[in-house]
Amino acid sequence: MVEVLSQTSDQSAEFETQDLLLNVGPQHPSTHGVFRMVMTVDGEVVRDVIPYIGYLHRGAEKLCETMDFRQGIGFMDRTEYLAAFNAELSYVMAVEALADLEVPERAQWIRMILCELNRLSSHFMFLGAFGVDTGVFGTPFIYAWREREALIDLFEEVSGDRMMYAYFRPGGVAWDVPVNFVDRVREVLISATQGINDFDSLLSENEIFLARTQGVGSISATRAIALGMSGPSLRASGVDMDIRRDEPYLKYDQIDWDVITGEHGDVFDRYYCRVLEMRESIKIVKQCLEHLAPGPILPEKLPRMLRTPPGEVYLRTEAPRGEYGVYMVSKGGNRPYRCKVRSSCLSNLQALQELTIGEYVADAIVILGSIDIVLSEVDR
Amino acid sequence: MTTEPAEEQFTNQIGDHDDIWSIVDNALLGIGVTRETGFMDVIVSVENDEIVQASRALRDDEDSKFDYLRSLTAVDNTADGMEVVYHLYSTTKKHNVTVKVFLSNESLRLPTVTDVWPAANWLEREVAEMFGIKFLGHPDPRNLLMPEEIDDTFPLRKDHPLAEIEVLQGEGMGYSGEEL
Numbered sequence: 321m322v323e324v325l326s327q328t329s330d331q332s333a334e335f336e337t338q339d340l341l342l343n344v345g346p347q348h349p350s351t352h353g354v355f356r357m358v359m360t361v362d363g364e365v366v367r368d369v370i371p372y373i374g375y376l377h378r379g380a381e382k383l384c385e386t387m388d389f390r391q392g393i394g395f396m397d398r399t400e401y402l403a404a405f406n407a408e409l410s411y412v413m414a415v416e417a418l419a420d421l422e423v424p425e426r427a428q429w430i431r432m433i434l435c436e437l438n439r440l441s442s443h444f445m446f447l448g449a450f451g452v453d454t455g456v457f458g459t460p461f462i463y464a465w466r467e468r469e470a471l472i473d474l475f476e477e478v479s480g481d482r483m484m485y486a487y488f489r490p491g492g493v494a495w496d497v498p499v500n501f502v503d504r505v506r507e508v509l510i511s512a513t514q515g516i517n518d519f520d521s522l523l524s525e526n527e528i529f530l531a532r533t534q535g536v537g538s539i540s541a542t543r544a545i546a547l548g549m550s551g552p553s554l555r556a557s558g559v560d561m562d563i564r565r566d567e568p569y570l571k572y573d574q575i576d577w578d579v580i581t582g583e584h585g586d587v588f589d590r591y592y593c594r595v596l597e598m599r600e601s602i603k604i605v606k607q608c609l610e611h612l613a614p615g616p617i618l619p620e621k622l623p624r625m626l627r628t629p630p631g632e633v634y635l636r637t638e639a640p641r642g643e644y645g646v647y648m649v650s651k652g653g654n655r656p657y658r659c660k661v662r663s664s665c666l667s668n669l670q671a672l673q674e675l676t677i678g679e680y681v682a683d684a685i686v687i688l689g690s691i692d693i694v695l696s697e698v699d700r
Numbered sequence: 701m702t703t704e705p706a707e708e709q710f711t712n713q714i715g716d717h718d719d720i721w722s723i724v725d726n727a728l729l730g731i732g733v734t735r736e737t738g739f740m741d742v743i744v745s746v747e748n749d750e751i752v753q754a755s756r757a758l759r760d761d762e763d764s765k766f767d768y769l770r771s772l773t774a775v776d777n778t779a780d781g782m783e784v785v786y787h788l789y790s791t792t793k794k795h796n797v798t799v800k801v802f803l804s805n806e807s808l809r810l811p812t813v814t815d816v817w818p819a820a821n822w823l824e825r826e827v828a829e830m831f832g833i834k835f836l837g838h839p840d841p842r843n844l845l846m847p848e849e850i851d852d853t854f855p856l857r858k859d860h861p862l863a864e865i866e867v868l869q870g871e872g873m874g875y876s877g878e879e880l
Binding site for chain 2 (some may be wrong): 373375377379381382385386417418546547548551557561566567631632633634635636643645647649657658660662666667671699
């Protein structure tokens with residue numbers, strides 16, 4: 321037996337091995353959009369990854385410079401289409417900071433409820449897609465979409481659109497929510513809670529799922545910070561950073577909730593951070609509903625054509641995928657002079673190379689899924 | 701409006717600017733800076749050739765610890781040159797600073813900060829292809845978003861037309877100071 325083994329190892333030492341270039345994408349279901357990566361593969365092990373992005377680049381930043389402040393909201397929806405409320409929020413808050421606008425209480429609570437619900441719907445999308453990435457096609461995907469559908473129906477009732485809401489305005493929201501809004505939110509929260517419980521029991525303790533995700537694609541806290549990761553992908557590495565708590569905007573400082581952090585920074589922690597974060601979102605929305613009182617939703621003296629004094633602001637908020645920032649420069653007038661979108665996905669995607677090298681090819685897809693990218697936000 | 705303006709609220713939320721000023725001044729001792737106060741964060745401008753030194757100082761100083769590069773971008777000020785803007789954050793001390801480098805149109809080049817914050821890698825690539833600013837010593841100076849073969853036109857510059865129709869009609873739809 322010993323002889324045979326040594327023989328084969330001698331033989332294999334004589335074979336010349338050659339690395340294989342494996343192209344994934346740009347049109348491939350597991351890349352979550354138009355994303356291409358070229359992997360150098362040694363057997364089953366990934367030796368190098370070169371990501372190629374830009375297939376969805378539409379120049380949203382340039383377009384914003386040519387439109388007035390209100391028209392730019394639509395472009396923000398289209399950068400981060402899975403969490404459009406959160407994307408709009410950064411933009412309108414940047415305009416408000418420049419134009420010195422006061423947002424009425426009610427509008428702030430409405431914004432907060434919708435942003436947290438949007439986080440839920442976005443994370444449900446992640447859970448479903450992530451199930452497919454790990455090889456559980458079907459059940460979790462459909463479960464996630466059922467819950468997401470209920471949330472999207474609610475958004476449609478509020479804003480009139482299922483994905484591109486354009487509901488937030490500089491100064492408040494476009495119009496008041498429907499009269500049965502509070503009841504509908506409570507209804508949706510019940511079904512969403514049930515949905516999260518279902519997921520927890522379906523995936524989180526599944527042996528195969530754990531084998532695929534635990535200890536795969538780990539990144540240390542220091543490296544994650546250095547690479548500019550943010551959101552649940554950063555917190556999974558144990559970094560206690562959440563803009564909602566550290567630099568509270570809207571009314572987050574009046575709400576009792578916890579920041580979820582992971583421990584190992586592996587794929588499972590990134591998944592589980594999101595699951596726990598969804599429970600926190602439900603907690604936040606429930607408290608917001610108690611604060612929601614009748615009142616105005618826009619400031620009284622809102623000019624028809626909004627102009628801002630010269631100035632600049634970098635406004636960041638905690639979107640589902642991480643820090644969504646808008647750097648807006650105004651030189652006076654009714655248009656931004658420069659409007660840069662800081663994409664959380666772009667910075668998270670930058671870590672892909674480090675996460676993937678040394679892992680198996682099959683795990684590369686799981687790792688990509690676990691940082692939850694929206695290519696439209698990456699490319700802008 | 702009866703209550704305090706939005707600008708005031710933001711500064712209150714983020715903390716007293718005086719604290720951050722003293723921290724930043726200490727970290728940047730010996731480096732020429734210009735101070736400015738923005739709507740939310742304080743802004744320091746440093747010289748082109750001192751940016752790496754300043755970045756290192758801001759990252760490594762015990763009190764400042766700006767270990768997180770939030771965003772890196774540029775602004776085209778047409779005749780006044782361009783500015784490269786770094787938004788920094790400290791994950792431990794929870795404070796912010798904005799660093800700016802002004803570049804004249806004759807020399808659109810500055811050293812890379814990828815050694816200080818690896819996060820700058822893709823962000824600098826984007827700025828390079830969109831504004832035509834050269835980052836000296838960048839480890840991977842390929843195009844990020846645009847096709848590889850495009851290297852002579854810079855879409856986010858103000859003199860770049862927005863769409864083909866502008867070129868055909870011979871008029872710019874781009875930003876101009878006047879009203880729509």
